[in-house]
Amino acid sequence: MRISVLSFPAAADEPPSHLNPSPEDYSRFIFQDRCRSTIYAGAGGHGCVSFQREKYIPDGPPNGGDGGSGGGVYIQAIEGMTSLHKLARGGIVKATRGKNGQGKSKGGKRGEDVLIQVPVGTVVREVDRHDPVAAEKRRQKLMKKASNDEELEELGITPIRHDRWVLYPGANPSDFLMTVFPKNPPRRQSIAALEPEAPIYLDLSRHMDKPILLAAGGAGGLGNPHWVSRDHPRPRFASRGEGAKRLELEFELKLLADVGLVGKPNAGKSTLLRSLTNSRTRIGNWAFTTLEPNIGTVVIDNDKGRPLVELEGKVPRKRFTMADIPGLIKDAHLDRGLGLGFLRHIERAGILAFVVDLSAGDPIEELQELWNELGKYEELREMEPAHGESEDDLTWNPPRHGLPELQTEYKTEPAQSKDSLPELLLPAIHTKPWFVVATKCDLPETQERFRTLQDYLRGVEQGKHEHPGGYESGWREKIFAIPVSAMRGENMMVLQNVLAATLSAIVNPASDDPIIQCFDKDLDILRDNIFNNTDETLQLSDAHLRVFPFKNVETCWRRLYTDSSILKACDGPRVDPSAAWLSPVIHLLDKALIMTGAPLREDAVESLLSALQEATKPRVLDTDDEQPDYSSRASKRRKLSPFLPPDAVPAPTLTHPITRVSDPGFDYMEDHIQDVRTPLVITDAVEHWPAMSTRPWVSRDYWLDRTFGGCRLVPVEIGRSYTDEEWGQRIMEFKKFIEKYIWREPSPSNWQDQDQDDDRDPDQTGYLAQHDLLGQIPALRNDIAIPDFCYITPPAPDPGTPVYLKKRQERESERQKNMGSHQAHGEADVEGGSPLPPCEPRDPIINTWIGPSWTISPLHHDPYHNILVQVTGSKYIRLYSPHTPASQIHPRGMEPVTSERRGSNSGPPDSDGDGSTTRMIDMSNTSQVDLASIELSPAESEQWEAMWPGFQQAEYVETVLKEGESLYIPVGWWHYVRGLKAGISVSFWW
Incomplete structure (x- = not known):
């Protein structure tokens, strides 16, 4: 049995009253302790009318399959939930109907069940119900009372409704006017016996390991083999599936x-x-x-x-x-x-x-x-x-679409008023x-x-x-x-506990901890170097990080750098917001996260930073005993400083726009990703994000609070595009990045001398790109949610495309490497049938982009499927198919690069390279075409054609991605991105 956990696309209004007013948009979305929902079980699939058709068998026996049963609706009270807002937003809950039967005695698939999860302490009360099976039983009972069976048989009429049958395909209803159908009493699934008695009243006061069935799906119809009889040796009809049950239920939290x-x-x-x-x-x-x-x-x-x-x-x-x-x-x-x-x-x-x-x-x-x-x-x-609301408020107003046909002459249960509900x-x-x-x-x-x-x-x-x-x-x-003094006492205790736990883990590493390999597995030498020579140990591990590209650095040196940074940060801090040691401690811990990923210590570093921030917050005291009113709060909101400047550049006219769809369903996106495989703009799909609903990301104060007053370090890319000669990277404080490169404010005198070179060009561009900022600062991670579409199994790259060829080449190199190892041990190598690497990331890779207008990502492609979400600002994006010939797209190749230009590949972004170290890197995922120049000077068409022949004839699609919109980019599609307005984007690679 397949059960899907309930998710709702939209909110539904509730009738207001004096004691229970309808909450506004912010409170309705965040918290709800009372709501009403309409529950639909799935209808049963119809039986199939089919006959065996084989050679030399002109009149084969019936072989129609039975229809599948409809899905049921279950409810479960679980600990950890505190609100009914998800249920209130939906309003309607539907299980899927069963599939129809097919020929060759193939039964229809059972409908998918739906699980409603509610907080412990929820009371469920029934307001109204419609049961088609009970309605049919009632109808047949009334017909039996209307006339006796003998009179009906003399007239050749049976008390059976013909609309409960599926007729042979192609047949006309008139062909069955004189057909005497067999009795077809309404049926229920056997699991319907597990439903609670009507009217439903459930007090879910405890955690439930197993859910309760609220409404069983309709029974599937029977195929024509079930109706074989002396009168109907080859029945040309089958029964329809039973209709879906509808329940209108009220949910209320008894214990908040x-x-x-x-x-x-x-x-x-x-x-x-x-x-x-x-x-x-x-x-x-x-x-x-x-x-x-x-x-x-x-x-x-x-x-x-x-x-x-x-x-x-x-x-x-x-x-x-x-x-x-x-x-x-x-x-x-x-x-x-x-x-x-x-x-x-x-x-x-x-x-x-x-x-x-x-x-x-x-x-x-x-x-x-x-x-x-x-x-x-x-x-x-x-x-x-x-419960003083009027009965009119409780009248169930059916939606416009997707309702079963209601039979007013045979109503199953009378509608209950609010006063008749259990109090x-x-x-x-x-x-x-x-x-x-x-x-x-x-x-x-x-x-x-x-x-x-x-x-x-x-x-x-x-x-x-x-x-x-x-x-x-x-x-x-x-x-x-x-x-109590909540602002000070509790946080000090937390900080002390985190420090003790972290230091204890460093003193006693696990036997399989890679850090032991740094000093030939001698724990005494390791402890002596880390605790007694912390600065020298940090320099030693830092030197190993700079020698090789990041992916080739052994884990033991990354572990040593992380533990040395933590110990140096924990060396005698005194909790005082104005202390001079605070920023260096934050920088040490952040560098460990950025430069090494903090293997086996990521949670410890995050806990240290979080506890340190709470413990060093300045005390907030009231200076006015008078209670401020709500209007003053509203004015204060208007005075909050914006995070990004309002400057914008004009958007280009779109000649080949990308298809747009509003909040598509999971099945729609699965079909599009698996079969269509083209870019798609998705709207209205991330409105539930806290970053979008309450709009905290537009406030500079919010970002400064989440980044420790702006002291957290981030890697900043400096230059218009990473293909430019003057492009580079630097690690700097978040506040400095915003002031210097987003708002372009003049440099204050207290900034360090290392930035004097940057100050020579006040218009120099700086932006944060493809950095896991939300992983570095978990408080920001709570403002977003991973789109459900990222859990669709991604299709492999199309054969013949650059990503396909690159992955096949990598796998071939790996196979050759393993072959030598296997032959050395007398083993045969077995090559799999797939040309692609078997390992793909299980969870999406989340990266954040923050930058001003006119920031450019040159034309390139990525080895993953991508959903790019524009949280604030806007971007112009142009995409080219991965099947575009190389003669038109002009990809780069292996190029020499110095540590000053691509320092992030060989060490930290702010490494002190001497400029003479040169190595080759693969730039084949980037085009040689400067699309920004073509945009700025379209009149120079002949010049561009001479430089990049055929590119201007290549087919492309384009869009302007605005706030709250997402763009699906299939794997391998070439794309060019230009910022139209300063903004924040979040990308999900999978």
Whole structure:
């Protein structure tokens, strides 16, 4: 049985109400705790009418196959999910129908099942259903009551519907007017017995290892051999498959999180969540930084011994969830601030943690104001029923396409109103356990306020003081006040743990660690050199990196360079944002990532950089006790500095545009990639990326935050194109790259003297190209998602194309090399039938491009299939078929290059070559044609024809790739790229 996990292409609107307003686009996309979906099981395939046809057998027996059963819809509650937003975006869930039967007794293929995954704590309630099988049974029962069987037999009429049959191909319905069809009662699949009883009500309160069947697919029709009888020795009909069942279901989260953080805007809830969990919640010094609930998981077991929390008689818990609920302001129950929609989330938290800011004023008054809003909200809930929407809102409005035919005269089940649904019972807010978290407790002026808060809560617990919300039956047992300084304390602990774990791994390398080979497998010499002579060891490994091309450097020297860099970075840092050691430490770790890939230490380096950034963040303090309003936040958004300049160059007129398609399905793209094999522009396929939906990549502040204030190092290509003589590479800070080459700002006086040569040409181009920036900085990796199309099995290059010939040559060289090794051992070499290398990358190779307008990638081809996504900006792209003759495309060959020009192939990009080292590299994947010059001077057509004969007659396709659009480039296609506007692109090679 094949099951596909559910994915949804679009969002669906919900009916608004006063207590459940329809969220805006940002909150609807990110978080959803309630939604309604229409579920379709797959219809059964039809049986086949067929007869055996062979020589000397004029009237063969029937051999039509049965139709396949339709796919079912399953549901599964899993841990780790925290929202229903994926289900809410889709609105309609459909399993595929079964395939029709075929001749020669071939049965149809079963439809594909669909699996709906929801968070643990989801309640599923049925609103409406349509069951064609039950409708048919009801119809037949009514016909039996209408007249008896004897009268029907005398008239030659049977109570059977002819539209339940498939007739012989080519036959007219009139040929069967006098045919007495056999009885064809509706059938169900045997697995339909596993469906829950109607109406469906499921409380999925635990993790499920196996899914539950919601709706079984329709049974497939029977082929004509099943209908052989005395009256029909050669039946010319077969039964149709049963129709698809439709369910309209309501999904609602009963439990949002174990602990809900409740507080005013800017009280420190998001900072607390980041400190206690691995959540990447946004933090800012303004009101309403959190616009939707953020969920994090707190781990209370380090998996190295006994759980940290044990309850007698119960299974020890290893983790719990915590929700950062958007801030409440005064009169929030009147729909002010972010509205009542987020007050509902507080009802769905098991324990309430009230977060009060000790530096903002009286914490007792702040706590009472929070409870006052919750109390008034509870009063509204009592006055207006929880399911007070009108029945009209619950009426199922069928979509325009893809619906089964509804039979109004035989309705299977009456539509249920909202009031008739089982009510979602939740405990009253004032009866929930609660405690207080006091933030910013490390400030001198907050100490006395915290002691006052402790005395007040102690009085509430003992009954001396009234409950903060004024409830006589409110929770009063064990009310704690916990002082925290989330911005400093927790991150220091994380940094210390990461340092200890990393150093421990370096001291005790594994027996199969390649680093042991550096000193003839002598661990004592290795430890002595790394720990006592770190600088000399780093220079030794760096020298080995520069001698050979990167692909030929032994792994042991890359490992030695990485561990030496880590040790030098960990040598006595003092956590202080203004310390002079911070930038050198960041540069050491980044160089290890860029120059060696940090083998076996990539996770450790990333953890060190992440913990270091969190621990050295400057403390953010409020300077104004007045609460800023939401309008001031909006104006602040408009004042954020843009990441890229708005300069643009005109786009050329397209004469041979590439075909464009909007958000194609997986099957469509699979057919296109496997069979059509031409470039294709894909629109509306990456709108769900955080980089596209919330648009963080257009903000310079966002990039500086993700790159450690711009101190992270990146390899920058300097020059218009890598085919130019003056082209080179350099490793520099990200902030410097943006200021110098993207915005072209004048060089400040504190920049190092090594850049004086670059300053002579203020218009020099610099760009970041084909660098795994998202792998180097994992925080940016969360802003994108790998397109599903990258998991389509890629076809091999077309025979005769340059990539095909290059791969065959490489494999032949490898075969000759292995043949010599095999013959030396008396073994025969067996050559496989495929001319291509057998190993292809399992996961897509992700690279990032950032550059200004007029940055050029010369005409070249790549050995992989490619999906290029334009996140910001725009590009002009021209492509030529891989079958274009070499006499027209003019490929380069083996060319000499010095370390200054292509230094990245022989060492680090900023290596200090003497300019005399020359070696040959294969440039056959790049054309000699300067297409940029042809674009700029089309009038010089005769000159270009003389330089590159036949090129201007070569056929090509072209496009302007805009923001949010993707371009599929098949393997081996020659392509030329020119930036029209400063932008960011992400490419996926597979």
